[in-house]
Amino acid sequence: MAIEQVNVPDIGGSEGAEVIELLVAVGDTVAQEQGLIVLESDKASMEIPSSVAGTVVEILVAEGDQLVEGAGVVRVEVAGESGDDAPAADGAAEAQPEPAPEPEPAPKSEPAPKPEPAPKPEPAPEPAAAAPKGPAPIAAADTAPATSGVYAGPAVRKLAREFGIPLAEVRGSGPNDRILKQDLHQFVQRSFEGGGAAAGAGIPAVPEVDFAEFGAMEVTSRSKLDKLTATNMHRSWLNVPHVTQMDDADITDLEQFRRDLKGEAERRGVKLSPLPFVIKACAVALRDNPQLNSSLSGGGEELVYKKYFHIGMAVDTPAGLVVPVIRDVDKKTIWELAAEVMALAAKARERKLTPAEMRGGCFTVSSLGNIGGTGFTPIVNTPEVGILGVSKAAVQPVWDGAVFAPRTLLPLALSYDHRVVNGGDGGRFLTQVVALLGDIRQLLM
Ligand code: CAO
Numbered sequence: 413m414a415i416e417q418v419n420v421p422d423i424g425g426s427e428g429a430e431v432i433e434l435l436v437a438v439g440d441t442v443a444q445e446q447g448l449i450v451l452e453s454d455k456a457s458m459e460i461p462s463s464v465a466g467t468v469v470e471i472l473v474a475e476g477d478q479l480v481e482g483a484g485v486v487r488v489e490v491a492g493e494s495g496d497d498a499p500a501a502d503g504a505a506e507a508q509p510e511p512a513p514e515p516e517p518a519p520k521s522e523p524a525p526k527p528e529p530a531p532k533p534e535p536a537p538e539p540a541a542a543a544p545k546g547p548a549p550i551a552a553a554d555t556a557p558a559t560s561g562v563y564a565g566p567a568v569r570k571l572a573r574e575f576g577i578p579l580a581e582v583r584g585s586g587p588n589d590r591i592l593k594q595d596l597h598q599f600v601q602r603s604f605e606g607g608g609a610a611a612g613a614g615i616p617a618v619p620e621v622d623f624a625e626f627g628a629m630e631v632t633s634r635s636k637l638d639k640l641t642a643t644n645m646h647r648s649w650l651n652v653p654h655v656t657q658m659d660d661a662d663i664t665d666l667e668q669f670r671r672d673l674k675g676e677a678e679r680r681g682v683k684l685s686p687l688p689f690v691i692k693a694c695a696v697a698l699r700d701n702p703q704l705n706s707s708l709s710g711g712g713e714e715l716v717y718k719k720y721f722h723i724g725m726a727v728d729t730p731a732g733l734v735v736p737v738i739r740d741v742d743k744k745t746i747w748e749l750a751a752e753v754m755a756l757a758a759k760a761r762e763r764k765l766t767p768a769e770m771r772g773g774c775f776t777v778s779s780l781g782n783i784g785g786t787g788f789t790p791i792v793n794t795p796e797v798g799i800l801g802v803s804k805a806a807v808q809p810v811w812d813g814a815v816f817a818p819r820t821l822l823p824l825a826l827s828y829d830h831r832v833v834n835g836g837d838g839g840r841f842l843t844q845v846v847a848l849l850g851d852i853r854q855l856l857m
Pocket of ligand 1: 804
């Protein structure tokens with residue numbers, strides 16, 4: 413028997429995540445890959461799986477703790493393994509001839525230290541390089557630019573989130589232009605004086621209503637993910653001058669092609685919905701309309717044109733809305749995209765997405781095609797500048813010059829940030845997407 417400690421793996425990003433749920437208790441038997449706790453960061457909630465099978469002998473965290481990569485989660489008595497064999501078991505450490513060297517204290521500007529894989533010289537309660545139990549030190553995040561070009565510590569980011577302050581618009585007065593709390597205070601003050609543009613400033617609050625006055629009701633608290641989505645939507649709504657353009661793509665031929673591939677899709681174990689084609693068409697149109705693949709930077713003084721084509725897809729889950737990102741869409745086949753749509757949607761619904769899988773998007777596709785509706789106006793997922801809303805395809809009569817012919821039309825709505833994308837850019841982009849979906853042979857070009 414050996415005791416092994418399970419630590420937080422790479423959760424993508426050094427800002428830490430909050431323990432929102434304990435899934436096991438002391439005495440529980442756990443299988444390898446079984447979820448131990450649920451962490452919730454700014455971007456996602458995710459289960460942390462056990463790297464070993466055995467019996468939980470100690471829980472090292474509590475709900476509300478902030479954890480970073482390497483922090484101890486639980487200690488597990490591993491069945492059927494000798495202490496000598498267990499590489500990370502604390503109890504095995506004494507069998508090691510050489511103690512592992514203590515890691516150098518990380519310089520303040522380095523990212524969060526990774527856990528030392530070598531065995532420890534003593535059965536210390538925590539690995540030296542891992543974050544200790546309880547609220548984890550996330551000081552390293554102080555200098556990590558989670559948003560391109562923005563340096564701010566977790567406390568400042570939290571405060572900014574709470575007040576809906578766009579950090580990209582705040583001038584930092586700390587070293588390396590790091591944003592300090594006082595910078596947020598000044599930003600808000602300036603906005604009240606009319607010198608800034610703090611989101612929410614000057615907007616009359618909606619009065620609270622006692623709904624019980626009018627009938628039976630139930631109050632539930634919102635999940636962190638729900639509240640974060642609300643903040644992100646509000647921020648985008650207030651900061652981004654939105655324009656939405658609509659068009660219908662004639663996907664009659666695409667639908668025939670999809671039907672022809674049904675057998676092949678089953679053989680490959682892939683579900684081929686219209687979505688992978690839409691995502692692929694967006695990547696081609698982003699390549700040809702770089703304005704849609706850009707982001708504002710430097711407080712609006714600069715535009716960053718991205719040379720990669722990572723596309724986020726909105727996924728509706730019981731825990732809330734999440735947007736995993738498919739990377740390098742331009743380099744992937746429709747089959748690869750279909751498999752990735754399925755895999756990411758499944759991971760999203762099982763709360764297994766990591767923050768890394770939700771970062772770096774250039775553009776978002778939000779498909780409500782399986783739900784219904786003839787159109788909607790999606791909200792731009794800042795700092796991206798464009799989002800495509802996809803509604804439910806339907807057979808419609810289309811005049812072909814001689815008669816009304818039945819055609820399958822897919823309603824599309826492109827919302828964009830009018831500070832960056834003008835009507836011409838948006839119109840060309842959407843027209844190209846429509847043309848590509850109308851004749852998918854063009855996707856090969
Ligand atoms: N028109 C008609 N039918 C469509 C369609 C469309 N635009 N899009 C999908 N369908 C069909 C699919 O073909 C499939 O039917 P079959 O099983 O007969 O082939 C069915 O609807 C279900 O599709 P799906 O939802 O499983 O797959 P998808 O690839 O279309 O979408 C995903 C995957 C993850 C994007 C989707 O499930 C989802 O979560 N959508 C919600 C996104 C959302 O919440 N957006 C709002 C964000 S802003 O609040």
